[in-house]
Amino acid sequence: MILIINICKEKLHYYEFVKPIEDIVKQDYFTKHYKEISQADLERASKIIICGTSLKDEEYLKNLENFNWIKDFQKPILGICGGAQIIGLIFGGKLKTKTEIGLKKVNFQKEFLGTIGEKEVYELHNYYAEFSDNFEIFAKNELPQATKHKSKEVFCTLFHPEVRQKQIINNFANR
């Protein structure tokens, strides 16, 4: 059972940042807001997807203590945009400012959840994480766009694969 984590401050953003991911995963998932996750939820989850949120929403960055469980979690995680920033920060990275909005070309130098070569991705962020040395970069433009923890099944995309490159979510869900 995949746990899909909603990090949005505004209820209405569920439809934009969480539901499209539920629609791709389709079955065997349950969704929780990050403030409501229990130990039982983490045990029940076989994998976790942490979704993104809107450009103006910075609440998750002020509540990083809600994500301390990530460090000890031993099952696969995929962090998308805001979710990727959270993972980066929890593993000792730094928060940086850079706005990207819209379609961008990104080169996947190494296969990342079934995706390789130059691809078009959808960006929507004012921040990004500069990852610690625990992470390997699989795709980048001027920013790290797809990264993976060197020894854990922890994947991050700064872009939104629910808009372009949906197979990344499918391949994560079905691996």
Place this chain on the structure above:
Amino acid sequence: MKLGVLFTGGKDSTYAMYIAKKLGYKIACLITIKSQNPESYMFHTPSITAVIKQAQVMGLPLILKTTAGEKEKELKDLEEAIKEAIEKHKIEGVITGAVESVYQASRVQKICNKLNIECFNPLWQKNQFELLNDLIKNNFKVILSGVFAYPLNEKWLGKVIDEKFIEEIKELNRKYQINPAGEGGEFETLVLNCPLFKRELKIVSKKVSGEGNSFRMEVELK
């Protein structure tokens, strides 16, 4: 939170507003851009007289702007309209009916980010058939007001989105890749009634123009 709706009078912006209202957001105003360029990638060509009537039956103020529809100038005009909504109606965000178009969505996102307000796209990436079924389930009365792709023709104008329509469009989707929600600009819609309206709007008169597989219906509503 007080929100403004980028409103075209069609099914997507109206249904997006309906979702927001159901969650308890306050709709403070409608914002409509009338592009004089029928080829605009950014804006549908709304029937202005219809939008005015729709605003009346929802009891909402309407900010109406006309743009020549030149590529970057029309974005500036949209920004000015949103600024006016912020000043006049104290909105803290806008709602759009964007489903698939990253072209439209990313441009609105950029404007909202610049003006430091929230941007909501509640139909983003939504399955097209799910969207049509939701409209029926939630008592939206929606008609086709424009068709722009083969094999659609003037006979489709005025058709109501109902179960029969969904079956017909499924067939066209299979045969001709017509997008079932008209997202590729294959058709445009007009909402005559929905739970946000105080009463149903009736068509008093209509004027059809066009040729081949491209027709538009201007209606007078009361």
